[in-house]
Amino acid sequence: MRGDRTVPSTLRGLLIGGAAAGGALVPEGVERGYPIALTYGLTEAGSQVATAPPALVAEKPGTVGLPLDVVEVRIQDDGEILVRGPTVSPGATNTEGWLATGDVGRLDDDGHLWISGRISDRIVTGGVTVDPRSVELVLEELPGVSAAAVAGLPDDDWGETVVALVVSEPDTDADPEELIGRARERLSASELPRRVEFIDALPVNANGKIDRAAVRAAFSGASLA
Template sequence: MSDPLRAAAHAHPDAPALDDGRRVWTYAELDAAVGRMARRLAPLGAGPGSTVALVAHPSPLSVQAVWAVPRTGSVLAPLNPRLGAATMERALEAIGPDLILSTEHDVSDMALEADWITTLDDLPRPAGGEGGADATPEPESRPFALLWTSGTSGDPSAVPILASALEASARACVGRLGLTGEDRWYASLSLGHVGGLALVHRAAYAGCLLLVRGQFSAEVLAELIERDGLTHTSLVPTMLARLLDSRKGESVPSTLRCLLIGGAATDGALVTRVVEKGYPVALTYGLTEACSQVATAPPDLVAEKSGTSGLPIDGLELRIQKDGEIYVRGDTVSPGVADEEGWLATGDLGRLDGDGHLWITGRISDRIVTGGATVHPRSVEVVLEALPGVSAAAVVGIPDDVWGEAVVALIVLDPAGEVDPKALMAQARERLSASELPRRIELADSLPLTANGKTDRDSVRALFLGLSHA
């Protein structure tokens, strides 16, 4: 099994690899620390045939664990510490870890009994001392990691991620975004998110510096942009909106090269606003089963065609089925999720323009059938979010005796917005077809989100159903 960190340590041992704001590790130092951690984990049950869960935000110890666990021969299973108790329980039951790792700082932030957890802060030294070699890697067919995800089917499951897929994804992203050893990337996403895990490999593959500051903070990101020469970070749209709020009126330094936006259907109006403020935005479409990125539009393309996810990354093919579903095939697709010809049905809807650029239009499971007409919620949300005074919108369908389903919308206004629902409905009526027009609009201070920053449509639907029965 390839080890990009070890390769980086041999290629440029003195280059900076990891920065937590207090210390900077070179690639040689990080590689040595990972080796020590692997040897300390082995007596605790990590080794060939075992699975080790890692429940921690990005930190020096958790990044070391991402590399150390596979070096023991174990399969890594990173989980977001912010998962709710029920979700965490389901994930652990499905994964069946032999060992659960975290840090002292993260233990208080999760829905787990502390007695079940081994903290990385003070791992016992092996009886024979720190010497010895790492475990012999298992064959390439053994997963590097298992990632818990709602998946293409909508049914939560643990998806196997191969080391070869992570390397192929890293290679393609480095090429698409022009990442170099001089770049500095802030780890904003959970290690339990495919984007967060893929970043650790991408940074090592490129030989760049990974900045870790724990759980995402827009204020921390703003400071890194302004004072630390940050060049790259990955964000979901809600994070992007929070960054704008924290940097109102601030100019964009020339050192910032790319905000990589993905993880949810991206608001075209938000992207346009961000680009107009001078931020270099890249848009990506991806999924866990394809090891992160499927198609990525670099900043120059986004500035020209705001909203597109661009061309598929190197090593991947795309096709659009007659019903609009996106199919993917290539080097980064996980084993066991594709058909006999290698095509993965993503459950997402999209189209290709004349240049072969991908545009995401929604998700099959989100489609609303009202009065015999099919409505794509994301298409309605884009229109609503373009209305004056609207910051965000979530559109869902709820049961209706006459129409089968009724289209409803939860709206978040700009902080200075004073638009009432009737006025919004009047404006929407001018821009939407009769079937797309929400039958009800409610206002909220914010949209409910999942742990990965996506709109929680089930919660939105439950809100409207609760109001219907109130």
């Protein structure tokens, strides 16, 4: 969707799912006229829980839309998404039929679902819980940033500190201190990355999702291989 390619006249839709689309990919695609739909699901729930059609993606960038008619979605006090319905594998649910997804999100006033990350990815620094995806979204909106991956690095004083791997846009200066300075204007002291490293491509796992263990390894001196 990037570059100077034109939108094929026969293209009816692009469905993006499996992992969050990073950076400006979706906004840029929508602006250029690509009919992008965003979906959220997991294997235990028939691979689809909610889907945002192209019109909604253009209206509310970031939402994955309304839950399917046959699916119930509930948000726990800690932000975890629970799912129930006939598409959910009964072996993965509690006694009331709810599947704990391990994902964090919210439902807005219109019932649209928003995904912010994984509970296991949360960073606790100085007693404050930080959602890495929220930090990544801020970093990816900064000029010159193509994509970002955030993780918590063990710290004797704070428990964890926030660190970030960043992929820069072509032909831009990669200056970690300058990036941290710009991010300081939009992030709280707890959310602000203490260290930033630039990299050619973000480390991902076999499912194409950010490998946060590899992000931590990049700052601890371990190999990313």
